Amino acid sequence: MSSSRLDNQRVIRAPHGTELSCKSWLAEAPLRMLMNNLDPDVAERPQELVVYGGIGRAARDWDSYDRIVAALRDLNDDETLLVQSGKPVGVFRTHADAPRVLIANSNLVPRWANWEHFQELDRKGLAMYGQMTAGSWIYIGSQGIVQGTYETFVEAGRQHYNGSLTGKWILTGGLGGMGGAQPLAATMAGACMLAVECRPSSIEMRLRTGYLDRHTASLDEALAWIQEACAKGEAISVGLLGNAADVFPELARRAAADPSVRPHIVTDQTSAHDPVNGYLPQGWTLEQWDAARESDPASVAAAARKSMAVHVEAMLAFHAMGVPTVDYGNNIRQMAKEEGVENAFAFPGFVPAYIRPLFCRGIGPFRWAALSGDPEDIYKTDAKVKELIPDDAHLHNWLDMARERIHFQGLPARICWVGLGQRHRLGLAFNEMVKSGELKAPIVIGRDHLDSGSVASPNRETEAMKDGSDAVSDWPLLNALLNTASGATWVSLHHGGGVGMGFSQHSGMVVVCDGSDEAARRVGRVLWNDPGTGVMRHADAGYDIAIACAKEQGLNLPFLK
Amino acid sequence: MSSSRLDNQRVIRAPHGTELSCKSWLAEAPLRMLMNNLDPDVAERPQELVVYGGIGRAARDWDSYDRIVAALRDLNDDETLLVQSGKPVGVFRTHADAPRVLIANSNLVPRWANWEHFQELDRKGLAMYGQMTAGSWIYIGSQGIVQGTYETFVEAGRQHYNGSLTGKWILTGGLGGMGGAQPLAATMAGACMLAVECRPSSIEMRLRTGYLDRHTASLDEALAWIQEACAKGEAISVGLLGNAADVFPELARRAAADPSVRPHIVTDQTSAHDPVNGYLPQGWTLEQWDAARESDPASVAAAARKSMAVHVEAMLAFHAMGVPTVDYGNNIRQMAKEEGVENAFAFPGFVPAYIRPLFCRGIGPFRWAALSGDPEDIYKTDAKVKELIPDDAHLHNWLDMARERIHFQGLPARICWVGLGQRHRLGLAFNEMVKSGELKAPIVIGRDHLDSGSVASPNRETEAMKDGSDAVSDWPLLNALLNTASGATWVSLHHGGGVGMGFSQHSGMVVVCDGSDEAARRVGRVLWNDPGTGVMRHADAGYDIAIACAKEQGLNLPFLK
Ligand SMILES: NC(=O)c1ccc[n+]([C@@H]2O[C@H](COP(=O)([O-])OP(=O)(O)OC[C@H]3O[C@@H](n4cnc5c(N)ncnc54)[C@H](O)[C@@H]3O)[C@@H](O)[C@H]2O)c1
Ligand SMILES: NC(=O)c1ccc[n+]([C@@H]2O[C@H](COP(=O)([O-])OP(=O)(O)OC[C@H]3O[C@@H](n4cnc5c(N)ncnc54)[C@H](O)[C@@H]3O)[C@@H](O)[C@H]2O)c1
Incomplete structure (x- = not known):
């Protein structure tokens, strides 16, 4: 391991509260979530930058970490930071509705996409294993x-x-x-x-x-x-x-x-x-x-x-x-x-057996965190979820149990599996709560890469697809491109994740509710489009549930016309 | 071959002139360029939708072609069409500065990224070989x-x-x-x-x-x-x-x-x-x-x-x-x-031997086409290039020879290898010429996927990189994400291209100069950022020419700080 990967002196915790160390919440949010991924209460081996999942890291080495932090502190509202396998490589001028950070981790040309080649690059300091939410800064413990x-x-x-x-x-x-x-x-x-x-x-x-x-x-x-x-x-x-x-x-x-x-x-x-x-x-x-x-x-x-x-x-x-x-x-x-x-x-694998019917409706591991650091902000959003989705006893039960039995790690956060048509309503409501001052600080909303439209993984998430398209990875790439086009705050494209080198490609997204009207527009688009791509992908594969969901929700899918 | 891939009756040619069949030039442009790729003067086997490069297609089958055309005719200024291996799969709401089309072709999870698996999918009607500019609608003969x-x-x-x-x-x-x-x-x-x-x-x-x-x-x-x-x-x-x-x-x-x-x-x-x-x-x-x-x-x-x-x-x-x-x-x-x-x-391969020094300065196959269909529009842009880059005898010589010895195929088009700092100046000038009426109709500007920052291909474009990062494909993915964030009109991510399944990943972009001020802003960003990622990638790999170019042009590369 390169020495700059190990630092036993560092203890990273995300700042709490409303004081910004960046020029906007759209830069402050990835900064805090990066730091949160390395919080000793969150990460497995934070001194080595390892968040979870074997060697899933948040940054390539400590020097890269420092440069990411510096770049985010300096980032303007019309700029985008590029992160390549945990190293900040460029800041380019974009526009207000573009992502503030774009991330690509652990991607290798297929013929070389194996552990041996990855490890060779890793030893040279040219790579980082991003896992799913480690290198994309939305792990919540x-x-x-x-x-x-x-x-x-x-x-x-x-x-x-x-x-x-x-x-x-x-x-x-x-x-x-x-x-x-x-x-x-x-x-x-x-x-x-x-x-x-x-x-x-x-x-x-x-x-x-x-x-x-x-x-x-x-x-x-x-x-x-x-x-x-x-x-x-x-x-x-x-x-x-x-x-x-x-x-x-x-x-x-x-x-x-x-x-x-x-x-x-x-x-x-x-x-x-x-x-x-x-x-x-x-x-x-x-x-x-x-x-x-x-x-x-x-x-x-x-x-x-x-x-x-x-x-x-x-x-x-x-x-x-x-x-x-x-x-x-x-x-x-x-x-x-x-x-x-x-x-x-x-x-079978667990996805075709139990999870795919959920994916067909865009239901997956939706999650959010309170940048204030205040658990009350999460409890208020819990209540809002129940208010907006009043008739889902299973969901209410989950929220109650989670509050009771799961301790927060790092920034207070919540997960609940909701689908197309629900996610954007929750996001817009949270943004309103930030705007009105009901919540102390902005909320970030993201998800795992293990989701409905964001992953191709033939031994796991896309095992035994109805049409045999398990290995087609156009879908997660389109998902990442569309989230970028929709105005997510950060977007990531990874390879390997939970099943290892060669076996999957997947994408992540996080969007920030800073209480502004612009944020509302972005949140509305992103949290509709992101699960929408999942319904689309499953409808294209021929799943009736997905086709019905697409029609019911009014998705515009040219192949269904 | 599925029967809907062969249609001997069809003769496709892009419309010329200024009359729109779509709701805007930003949708008309991909429509005309798709059609131009299938023009019998341009494509190798247009009846089979094959543009060039073995089986490089513009659309998966004729049904998909028709649906793409219909979707583009219907596309609004705040919508984005998704194309998955030549098939239109979704239209989602985005915003004016987002791409109008996002494309992913022939991408496979690495362990399955071989000809055998591709052909199995292709036989089932689930795939299309996109080559480089075939499936991304910017082939110019x-x-x-x-x-x-x-x-x-x-x-x-x-x-x-x-x-x-x-x-x-x-x-x-x-x-x-x-x-x-x-x-x-x-x-x-x-x-x-x-x-x-x-x-x-x-x-x-x-x-x-x-x-x-x-x-x-x-x-x-x-x-x-x-x-x-x-x-x-x-x-x-x-x-x-x-x-x-x-x-x-x-x-x-x-x-x-x-x-x-x-x-x-x-x-x-x-x-x-x-x-x-x-x-x-x-x-x-x-x-x-x-x-x-x-x-x-x-x-x-x-x-x-x-x-x-x-x-x-x-x-x-x-x-x-x-x-x-x-x-x-x-x-x-x-x-x-x-x-x-x-x-x-x-x-050696030809890239490390002769082309890499150009890539280090973001120089690559920049190209444009006149949507008017009028060769005069191209001759005027030829003159503008000479005017804006007055001291490059090699470039002037190329333009003179090209005009003299190369016949236009389909929509009149030009290519010339220019780099970071030049591309956006040309694009802005062309947009001005559209605005002033000097050109009869908008110009599209794109490039091959074989370019400075847009491809990972260890036996070709990224052979023998100085740092050994030949197979790292984070770079083309970041390129596509950044072009999307910058407002390119269409963006594509492909796998395979000229070297075949498993051997490369690459991205394309096209941006439209419709003469508007908004287009000027997008063109300025995209044509700076796109070659900028190439200089960045080569600077990161340690090439002195690229590092010098980055400094000279004032690129913001955190790892150089
Ligand atoms: N389906 C999913 O969503 C999902 C999510 C995460 C991880 N996974 C997979 O689940 C696996 C476990 O993940 P993890 O993060 O817990 O890994 P881990 O390495 O932290 O834990 C594995 C555990 O298995 C124990 N173990 C090893 N061999 C054993 C044996 N022969 N008998 C009994 N115990 C044994 C180890 O002591 C260890 O505690 C991984 O393969 C991972 O990729 C699946
Ligand atoms: N470096 C680049 O930028 C680049 C660009 C495009 C293509 N290529 C590669 O170049 C190759 C050629 O591309 P193409 O589009 O011209 O292919 P093509 O298949 O159209 O042409 C190949 C030609 O080679 C001839 N040929 C085959 N075997 C021969 C032999 N033993 N002796 C003499 N001639 C023989 C064939 O008759 C044919 O005319 C491909 O492998 C392609 O991937 C490289």
Whole structure:
């Protein structure tokens, strides 16, 4: 690692309040959100500029960080800053309705779009892994992950269990940065969860932050707790210390013999996408693993892939028993398939299984943060959301639970999954609240790159598209271009994200509600057009829900005429 | 081929004159340029919507073409049409300074970015090959190619022959769509040319259009003509009927024995990038080739690759003799290398050899077309260019030669390579001429995707970058986003282009001078920012010329501070 990537002295926190250090809120907003991404309460390893997701960074190195900050402080209302893989490379004259920042991270010409080439560039100081919201400055901590997982479980409950997960339990693996959200999401959704995790510190972390309820190293004890809770209709989560490649097959054997010990949903969030750093091989201790990753990565990868195949065979066994089983976006099926498990893709990924119907209506991980730093500003927007969308009990329930159970990290923020026709109404209302002084300072509104119209990722968000267009990445590129044309405050185009080099292209956008009439016009356009591209993309692929939504909302899609 | 791709009844020509069929010139301009790309005097196979470059299309199929036309006729001044691989997919509300059209063509998630997957999508009607200016509606016929080739030869003359090619001769292969520009470019640059071409019809076509002077099937005769012309200081071009894989080695043997028969520059423009359709194997007749391409493509490819290796071995021999030898962007070195020619990359590509110093100053294939259809409008702009850039004899010479020797195809158009600081001055002047009525109708200004800041293509435009950043495609993405933010009239993002699937990502832009003050502001921004990104990209890579240019022109590049 280049030395300018590590600085143990720095502690970054976004300024709160209404005093500007930039020339406008449109520059102040990306400045604060960049800083917020590196807040020690938000980022995984802020001294290395790592926000989340393995090596997902907010800036290429500390020198680049300083220059970004300086450029934003100096930025005029008719200028745009360009950021290339975390490094500020140019300031150009544009106009008031243009984005203030344009970002491209980790993009490589396809033939070279692999981890080896990326790492070579990274070592030379020419690259940065942007992940999704790390390099695009709109990560909001665990909250964003909890709701995505919650929505997935709730939808699974709708499809398989008549809308209720009471008395049901979910088997999974992995309690890391993302996976750690699973137990909280499960209990919020009313289900019990058994999560197999091999690293004691990961379990402890989730207990400490209230994401996980109990832990044990005994499968029998874990099952007993789960079955007791299920019987009572209570939702508890249990972390089981062990290797998923051992526990999943053992449970599959028991479940085959005794249907009463069958889980109701099976999934996994170990970091299978990275066979060197993400998956503990069977029979290895953590110490062996940590040592060999440095000294002999090839042997780790080979052993890990073998264990993943065993792991996926067990998932296939559950699937064959009729237990709803899904890949949770970690590419474990691909790994098993490459290891000889021919039918690894027999069970689906979570997007086609549960999320796509939402995407068809432009529903996705809409989120916002209060630049004032005042939690009251978020509570007021929570109330506004309920007021504007009065008849969505699920949404109200989510907002109540989120307020109660999720602590803010860094700038107060909220996420809620809403769609085309709702997003711009919320944005315009928030802008009004800033204008009237009801909120103390402007609000930024953004979303994950994992959204309806913003990503091409054939093993995840665009798996098994109806027309076979999984790998067509024109769509996220058009999304980014249109958000730029609509006046988003910053727009980003990334490659790799959660599934790694070569496997996805995706775009992000953030728009600022500074209370001005110009902002209202921009917010109205951006928050309509952005989910609109999602409905368009799914309508083009032939999904009836999307076609109906497009007609109902009056989208102008020439191919439907 | 889907039947809606072939329509032998259609003859498309852009309307001329000042009557609008759209609601504004900003929609009329893309409409006319789309139609112009399909003009039978411009396009290679207009009935199939193929403009140039193998299968580079202007629209996905005729139904899409009709819907694009309808959408443009209906487009309002605050709306933007989205085109996805040649199909119109949405019209969204933006604003007056936003592009009227945003285009993404042929983009695929990297792991799937290969010909096989593209062809599968193409067969399903889900894809279109956009090439560079085909799917982005700014192809202007052979003129665009002639000048690029001319600039390359002139620069080679500067570097190797003290600025004069008088008495020198160039050896090449291929007189196809692009390659056919070589003999005219060579003689314009003052050199003789010997071009080996295996297909009589390709030779005849170049003779007929005045691009080629003479032809023969005898190497001895060809050499005699060339040597006589060289001795007299005359520039002539000779088409030699034959197989380059036979002729190049034979010439290399003679040149090794007798330095007086050495060519002064060696290159090649057979379609080596496509081993099935682009390169005649040694010992095969054209009839055998044409038949086997359908019946047994694999055997054609294998034989062609073998011959390419022989061909490249001969080029390496010239290189070893000290003859300046370059790959002209057809990937023939890659093919030979895959065939076992270890040192295939010993001679450079044409960009690092001759074009990069121009790119460092933002100089590239700037072009414009007269929507009036009146050649006088172009002649007036020619004069304006000379007036505004009075001291560039090379440029004046080019304009004089172009007017004299190149016939307009479709809408009258001009190309000239100019750089940062010049482009926006020309654009503003043209807009003034429209405003004052000096020109009969608006002018569109665009460029090839092969330009300074708009392409990542490690075997061509970004080969051997100083810092090793050849494959980083953040740059063309930022270019497209910035052009969108600056108010270009249409902006495009493509994949594949001239080097094929997986090998490049690139962006295009066109801006309209409609004579309004708003257009002046947009033109001023776009034509500064667009070449500005090229200077920025090369300055970031460490080129002194680019760093000096950035400083001289006052670019705001945070990494230089
Ligand atoms: N679907 C989505 O939206 C989505 C979102 C984020 C991440 N992901 C994917 O989910 C995976 C997990 O992400 P993360 O951020 O939590 O990763 P992480 O690396 O922080 O956590 C992985 C956890 O798995 C544990 N683990 C590894 N091997 C194990 C084994 N054999 N048995 C039991 N536990 C084991 C590790 O100790 C670690 O705690 C990644 O592949 C990621 O790409 C999916
Ligand atoms: N450097 C650039 O800017 C640039 C621009 C355009 C095209 N190109 C590349 O140049 C190549 C040529 O492009 P094009 O549009 O002229 O292609 P084309 O297919 O129209 O023409 C190729 C010509 O080569 C001839 N040919 C094939 N095999 C031969 C052989 N063994 N010996 C002699 N002649 C042979 C064919 O008969 C044909 O006339 C392509 O690979 C293209 O990608 C480079």
